[in-house]
Amino acid sequence: MDDFLKYRTYFAVGGLEKVLLEKRKHLLDAKATKGKPILANTSGNDLVSCFMEHHLDSGTRSVLCQYSFETTPYEPCLKPVNELRKIEICQLRSSTHHRGSFLVLRLISPVDETRSLLAVAEDEDERAILIQIFNPAEALANRQIEMFSPIAIKEPLVQLVAWGEMGIRVDHPSDLICLSRYDENLPLVWKRGKPGRNNKLIDKWKSEGNKLYKAGQYVHSIDCYSKALEMASSRSESQTLRFNRAQAFHKLGKLDAVVLELENISAEMGPYEDALYRKSRALYDLGRFRESSDLVAFCCKKYPNNARTRKLLRDSINRCVEERSGRYLFKEMQDNVDKGIPRLEHATYIGNVEVRKTKSCGRGLFTTAKVKAGDLLLCEKAFGYIHSLQDAHGNNIYSHGYWIGLDYARALPTARMELALQVIRELGCRPSSIAQLMDLHAGPYKSAVSLSQGRGERPIIDSFFLHKIVSLNMLVSHVSTRNVQMRRSESSMHLEDESEFAEAHRGPCGLWRLASYVNHSCEFNTQHSFIGDMLILWASKDLPPDMEITIRYRERNNDCSKINYFKDRGFSCTCDICISIASTSDATLAKRARLVKEIRAFFQNPKERNPEQVREKIIALQKTYSKPAIAVPRFSLLEVKFALARIFDKGHLPINAAEVALECFQICGYLISGGKIEEPMAPEPGPILIRRWGMMDFKLVQCWMILSRSYRLKAPSLVAPARKYAKLFYRICVGEDETFSQTFS
Numbered sequence: 195m196d197d198f199l200k201y202r203t204y205f206a207v208g209g210l211e212k213v214l215l216e217k218r219k220h221l222l223d224a225k226a227t228k229g230k231p232i233l234a235n236t237s238g239n240d241l242v243s244c245f246m247e248h249h250l251d252s253g254t255r256s257v258l259c260q261y262s263f264e265t266t267p268y269e270p271c272l273k274p275v276n277e278l279r280k281i282e283i284c285q286l287r288s289s290t291h292h293r294g295s296f297l298v299l300r301l302i303s304p305v306d307e308t309r310s311l312l313a314v315a316e317d318e319d320e321r322a323i324l325i326q327i328f329n330p331a332e333a334l335a336n337r338q339i340e341m342f343s344p345i346a347i348k349e350p351l352v353q354l355v356a357w358g359e360m361g362i363r364v365d366h367p368s369d370l371i372c373l374s375r376y377d378e379n380l381p382l383v384w385k386r387g388k389p390g391r392n393n394k395l396i397d398k399w400k401s402e403g404n405k406l407y408k409a410g411q412y413v414h415s416i417d418c419y420s421k422a423l424e425m426a427s428s429r430s431e432s433q434t435l436r437f438n439r440a441q442a443f444h445k446l447g448k449l450d451a452v453v454l455e456l457e458n459i460s461a462e463m464g465p466y467e468d469a470l471y472r473k474s475r476a477l478y479d480l481g482r483f484r485e486s487s488d489l490v491a492f493c494c495k496k497y498p499n500n501a502r503t504r505k506l507l508r509d510s511i512n513r514c515v516e517e518r519s520g521r522y523l524f525k526e527m528q529d530n531v532d533k534g535i536p537r538l539e540h541a542t543y544i545g546n547v548e549v550r551k552t553k554s555c556g557r558g559l560f561t562t563a564k565v566k567a568g569d570l571l572l573c574e575k576a577f578g579y580i581h582s583l584q585d586a587h588g589n590n591i592y593s594h595g596y597w598i599g600l601d602y603a604r605a606l607p608t609a610r611m612e613l614a615l616q617v618i619r620e621l622g623c624r625p626s627s628i629a630q631l632m633d634l635h636a637g638p639y640k641s642a643v644s645l646s647q648g649r650g651e652r653p654i655i656d657s658f659f660l661h662k663i664v665s666l667n668m669l670v671s672h673v674s675t676r677n678v679q680m681r682r683s684e685s686s687m688h689l690e691d692e693s694e695f696a697e698a699h700r701g702p703c704g705l706w707r708l709a710s711y712v713n714h715s716c717e718f719n720t721q722h723s724f725i726g727d728m729l730i731l732w733a734s735k736d737l738p739p740d741m742e743i744t745i746r747y748r749e750r751n752n753d754c755s756k757i758n759y760f761k762d763r764g765f766s767c768t769c770d771i772c773i774s775i776a777s778t779s780d781a782t783l784a785k786r787a788r789l790v791k792e793i794r795a796f797f798q799n800p801k802e803r804n805p806e807q808v809r810e811k812i813i814a815l816q817k818t819y820s821k822p823a824i825a826v827p828r829f830s831l832l833e834v835k836f837a838l839a840r841i842f843d844k845g846h847l848p849i850n851a852a853e854v855a856l857e858c859f860q861i862c863g864y865l866i867s868g869g870k871i872e873e874p875m876a877p878e879p880g881p882i883l884i885r886r887w888g889m890m891d892f893k894l895v896q897c898w899m900i901l902s903r904s905y906r907l908k909a910p911s912l913v914a915p916a917r918k919y920a921k922l923f924y925r926i927c928v929g930e931d932e933t934f935s936q937t938f939s
């Protein structure tokens with residue numbers, strides 16, 4: 195029992211423990227009734243009233259607590275409906291998976307979409323049951339499910355759902371089929387009469403399709419066009435129907451289907467120009483920019499006066515340039531993000547990197563050629579991206595939520611679940627991407643579904659597998675790394691606790707397919723940053739060919755604690771920094787932490803600053819490190835020295851400021867020649883050069899700026915090289931250098 199409530203920190207809401215224990219009791223009761231028939235005497239009306247009471251009586255959903263019962267992962271149904279046996283609600287058994295059969299139901303309540311999709315449904319005999327559909331992204335996006343919608347559920351799983359009732363739980367999107375009102379599996383009483391029965395049948399199906407299309411019922415309009423297509427006898431007839439169907443697919447965002455439908459566009463297709471445009475647009479939205487620009491160029495030649503086609507041509511050409519050269523209008527991207535447009539329309543650029551096997555971390559991303567610090571390795575558009583966890587009305591999306599199992603209650607990982615939902619929806623629209631996505635790291639989880647299995651109907655996605663992929667590969671991002679770094683550097687004047695800062699600014703998250711192959715190291719050699727939903731990866735060191743590149747999954751804010759375990763990802767970091775910290779005694783680490791705290795306090799109270807005491811404490815801090823900085827960078831010392839350099843800089847002490855700024859580079863493992871200010875200074879001081887690259891940090895951009903200010907007074911010939919390095923470091927840290935002058939004007 196103690197274990198069940200072990201995550202007590204989450205139980206801030208009054209009375210929550212009691213509710214969670216009550217839910218657990220439901221689970222225990224359900225276990226006892228396993229295999230028994232579920233329906234004693236539930237009437238549709240009773241169930242709908244109960245449902246309304248529990249779920250639709252409040253306008254304050256955002257503060258409601260959501261509970262869901264945990265289930266053991268199970269496989270999606272791999273068979274098409276026509277290979278399954280139809281059953282009725284009265285045949286369902288408690289806590290049982292009804293393999294080999296399917297149910298036909300229709301909804302008799304409104305749909306609660308708070309997190310999963312919840313509704314009451316009835317069968318042909320008017321027996322009612324609750325259904326809870328997890329991962330309903332596609333059905334919701336396509337508005338396929340609403341009151342009175344007929345549905346089929348393949349291999350129904352009966353389990354506890356909603357507030358603790360026995361009901362049907364659907365986890366895999368492909369186990370739910372939204373039926374058309376003409377479907378042969380529908381009971382007669384629910385069927386809408388088939389259109390006409392004369393030789394003009396094809397026209398009737400077509401006009402019914404058009405009617406449904408106009409009413410926004412795109413899924414059902416597709417069914418009607420498909421029926422008409424089966425009867426089409428001439429090429430032009432089928433071309434027109436295909437175009438209509440493509441339009442409906444377009445409305446549903448089914449990009450793959452649009453391209454497939456318009457595979458062979460011919461001039462006889464009624465709206466030829468429109469068909470060409472739609473196909474080009476779908477190719478563009480799929481990221482197939484070369485094909486899109488070829489087709490739209492052809493269209494522009496034929497119809498030169500169409501403004502929308504000309505715009506698409508310009509956009510496609512720009513995307514092709516980005517894809518080929520890695521040249522982006524970064525300033526424009528930052529401006530768009532600042533205007534509140536985090537989803538950017540850009541192509542992915544892949545530099546000199548490829549996926550290969552590593553010795554001990556599965557696959558990784560490797561350089562394919564020699565790379566210099568500041569070379570662009572990847573600029574990738576997110577496959578899925580959650581920017582805000584608020585709904586259209588500004589309410590937080592289920593701010594409290596719990597998964598309840600027999601042995602535990604745990605908080606819902608909100609952002610991750612939203613991201614997985616979005617990825618599932620995206621895959622529904624572009625099944626051509628399933629294979630690539632399902633190739634990503636899923637830990638020990640094995641799925642029985644082989645990629646896009648599924649005969650005839652929709653592709654099958656194992657949603658448990660996909661959730662695993664999302665949780666192991668997603669990255670927590672910033673809407674703009676530049677803005678975060680700038681805010682952070684403003685506050686670090688007072689040596690704010692960086693870990694608290696990072697927590698407070700924890701922003702959006704996303705899934706970047708190629709970046710998902712990059713492994714972690716606290717001694718990373720590439721730096722990733724974000725502009726909206728674009729992930730930008732620059733080399734932060736000079737790298738030889740065939741070198742594995744690494745990023746830092748989460749920032750290491752200090753070297754005072756031994757934590758190197760990535761619990762959410764299931765591995766421990768074994769880089770030199772982590773090994774060095776692990777081999778430092780607890781007493782030394784505690785001393786280091788205490789000294790950092792004391793030095794911070796000194797810096798925060800300028801009046802009480804006693805330079806001699808600060809100096810002694812910094813020397814003591816230095817002594818807590820045993821390995822040379824060139825081998826293992828020193829995080830805490832960097833923080834302290836950087837603050838000191840800023841104090842000297844602000845206090846117009848250029849020689850001291852430059853000296854400490856140069857030390858910051860040493861602390862991070864850099865070897866720099868030249869750049870020292872000496873009194874008297876040589877009239878022609880030698881050049882300043884990085885001989886060896888160390889750990890990248892945004893503080894170092896500022897160190898270069900401090901150096902350039904110091905040089906202005908004491909060694910003017912070094913100002914330009916220092917600013918050049920500042921710009922290069924800025925590019926690596928924030929993702930671009932086009933905003934450098936504006937930032938440091």
Ligand SMILES: C[S@@+](CC[C@H](N)C(=O)[O-])C[C@H]1O[C@@H](n2cnc3c(N)ncnc32)[C@H](O)[C@@H]1O
Nearest residue numbers: 555556557635666667710711712713714763765
């Ligand atoms: C985003 S994936 C990286 C690509 C992955 N190695 C693959 O084979 O597809 C993250 C997973 O890689 C492994 N990984 C990443 N960095 C690691 C490291 N420094 N040490 C051990 N395993 C690591 C962990 O299994 C982690 O959950």
